[in-house]
Amino acid sequence: MTDWRQILGRNHVIKKFELCDFTPIYEWHMKEKEKKKNMSTEEKKALKEEKLKQEEKYMWAIVDGVKERMGKLKRRILPSDITINIGKNAPVPECPILGESWKEVKHDNTVTWLAFWNDPINSKEFKYVFLAASSSLKGQSDREKYEKARLLKDYIHGIRAQYTKNFTNKDITMRQIAVATYLIDKLALRSGNEKDDDEADMVGCCTLKIENVALLPPNKIQFDFLGKDSIRYFNTVEVELPVYKAIGQFRSGKKDGQDLFDKLDTSKLNSLMPSLTAKVFCTYNASITLDEMTQREEMNVDLGRAKKGKPPLKDAEGKKKKNLSPEVLERKLLQIDAKMEKLEREKITKEDLKTVALGTSKINYLDPRISVAWCKHHEVLKEKIFNKSLLAKFTWAMDVDPDFRF
DNA sequence: GGAGCGACTTAGTAGACTGCTT
């Protein structure tokens, strides 16, 4: 038997409980029990109070700005909460809890969910069990998403020309649509649905408030608002003068708390062109940028190959140690300077990227076929670019033609 | 035509894991 208390080191893994000796704990526990048994009622009460006194400072929390449902404990979800969706002739999965049964068994092949239940805290909210990202069904819809964004390539110039023209349209709704579309296209803003929770201070494009948008003459706009997940969007952008003027008009005569785009909501924006929603712009802009950059890279590589006869880079570690001449020292100093400059640049890049969720783009906005095609061209293993789960998610993209362009 | 519903995508986070340095 091993005394478990003797096992030190954080990497030690207990594999067999039966080899551990827990009798000291057991004995201590029994002794305490015995002690309590022999105590008088007063003594027990005193002990309880002492315990409470110790715990009390951890028993309460002061919460500021409470939301209705905040801090509520979620009860356990039971089979009787759950509706499952299976094939007509598929056997009904056995209910895992004895005496319980599923709320409902459906056979709906027009939807992808396998099961759902209503959140007990907010019964209007649905919770779903969906297929994994690696499933062929999800892969198919992922491919369709990128195909739709690719279609935008043929229309984007027309769309941009259209909304640019409408910056000065006489009709205010048309002007608002034009400016909102411009912001979504240029800044990749979310569309900003209306939320029934009226105290929510988070916004998207259509729900921007007067105080979220400041005019900085002559033609800059400063955005400052809380977006999805309460993440602050703080950005100053130079815009075309008609946009600057239009935003000034939308603001005039309004107070803080009022909508900048008072004639707009997301359904108006989305119904403009069928299935062209804000995220299509995001997908398109992200993927086309990656595509262009990999192409530019291509040209640089070719240029690089043209410059032959370059001496191989020598590493700084010389084997022999000598008294170094001033020239050598000078050169070393320069090398160190260059290295410091490089590190400084890297530091700035890192600082700049700190607020950019690159992982999110990779998962949701960048057509994986661009990256796979690049890998094929440069004989780079795709495993170097995608982790295990992304490889699984993007199975549908792996057989892409090496000359694929977005 | 707008509110609410239902189904789906997008996104951040915690904690585990990995691999390098000391």
Add this chain to the structure above:
DNA sequence: AAGCAGTCTACTAAGTCGCTCC
């Protein structure tokens, strides 16, 4: 072996958006 920084993965909340119904 410890310390660490970066990456991976599961989890699920927070969005979007089309549809239905009044």
